[in-house]
Amino acid sequence: MKKDRKLKFPLKGKFVAMVAPSFVVDFPYPGMIYGLKKFGFDKVVELTFGAKLVNQAYYKELQKEGFFISTACPGVVSVVLDKYPQYKKNLIQVDSPMIAMSKICKKVYPKHKTVFISPCNYKKEEAKKSKFVDYVVDYRELKSLFEKNKINLNAKKKMHFDKFYNDYTKVYPLGGGLSKTAHLKNVLKKKEIKVIDGISRVMKFLDKPDKNTRFLDCNFCVGACIGGPCVNSTESLRKRRKKVLNYLKESLREDIPEAKKGLTKRAKGISLITSFAR
Numbered sequence: 206m207k208k209d210r211k212l213k214f215p216l217k218g219k220f221v222a223m224v225a226p227s228f229v230v231d232f233p234y235p236g237m238i239y240g241l242k243k244f245g246f247d248k249v250v251e252l253t254f255g256a257k258l259v260n261q262a263y264y265k266e267l268q269k270e271g272f273f274i275s276t277a278c279p280g281v282v283s284v285v286l287d288k289y290p291q292y293k294k295n296l297i298q299v300d301s302p303m304i305a306m307s308k309i310c311k312k313v314y315p316k317h318k319t320v321f322i323s324p325c326n327y328k329k330e331e332a333k334k335s336k337f338v339d340y341v342v343d344y345r346e347l348k349s350l351f352e353k354n355k356i357n358l359n360a361k362k363k364m365h366f367d368k369f370y371n372d373y374t375k376v377y378p379l380g381g382g383l384s385k386t387a388h389l390k391n392v393l394k395k396k397e398i399k400v401i402d403g404i405s406r407v408m409k410f411l412d413k414p415d416k417n418t419r420f421l422d423c424n425f426c427v428g429a430c431i432g433g434p435c436v437n438s439t440e441s442l443r444k445r446r447k448k449v450l451n452y453l454k455e456s457l458r459e460d461i462p463e464a465k466k467g468l469t470k471r472a473k474g475i476s477l478i479t480s481f482a483r
């Protein structure tokens with residue numbers, strides 16, 4: 206399938222880059238957008254809008270009875286399917302933000318190829334199984350491309366993401382980002398939500414789950430996506446976390462006239478319900 210191919214730069218044709226908000230641990234904002242446009246991306250969108258729709262789907266699913274495991278992280282899904290098949294039925298049947306955003310992009314930009322900019326390799330595996338994601342470039346690959354092409358990301362340029370931006374889901378790459386932003390307090394009690402990052406801790410929980418937990422919001426990497434294996438940063442997780450929170454704060458202050466206009470309408474008719482059976 207085409208996703209096994211390396212994306213060739215400079216790009217020929219129409220491409221949309223889909224950027225996870227964890228990018229701020231490695232690249233400046235809005236310099237990242239400038240750099241991607243320099244490479245020939247026609248559109249650069251952030252994953253946060255997809256995450257918001259994922260939240261809405263979780264809200265609905267979590268109203269059902271039972272125990273659920275979050276599926277935004279393909280690393281966790283893979284471990285559950287391989288080592289804990291007894292929990293396959295508990296994987297929440299909702300697309301990850303990457304797939305959700307790709308579906309939206311395929312609807313809004315039907316002629317574009319979608320390229321996910323990723324903090325990990327697990328996303329490459331997930332993309333291979335989806336017809337909605339055409340390519341994945343990880344942060345390490347992107348950093349070396351920026352360096353090789355001498356693209357100065359710190360050049361002062363006033364830019365913002367295309368169409369979808371300013372969402373509170375910019376905290377998604379932090380541990381518990383999903384459950385904190387999905388407005389679950391009407392659906393679950395606080396003690397029914399367990400947040401765990403780091404696969405060994407997730408496995409420990411699955412080996413001996415507590416009876417109160419109805420929703421396990423979990424991630425493979427320690428620190429969640431800001432600790433992803435393709436992240437370049439060697440800063441402490443505390444500093445990376447602070448970068449994400451500052452980015453959220455700053456971007457909420459941005460004055461972008463088109464922001465928040467009828468965004469949900471753009472996703473009308475898109476189903477985010479998926480199956481993790483294999």
Ligand code: SF4
Nearest residue numbers: 278280325426430433
């Ligand atoms: S937690 Fe790690 S493995 Fe999971 S999506 Fe984030 S970076 Fe990838």
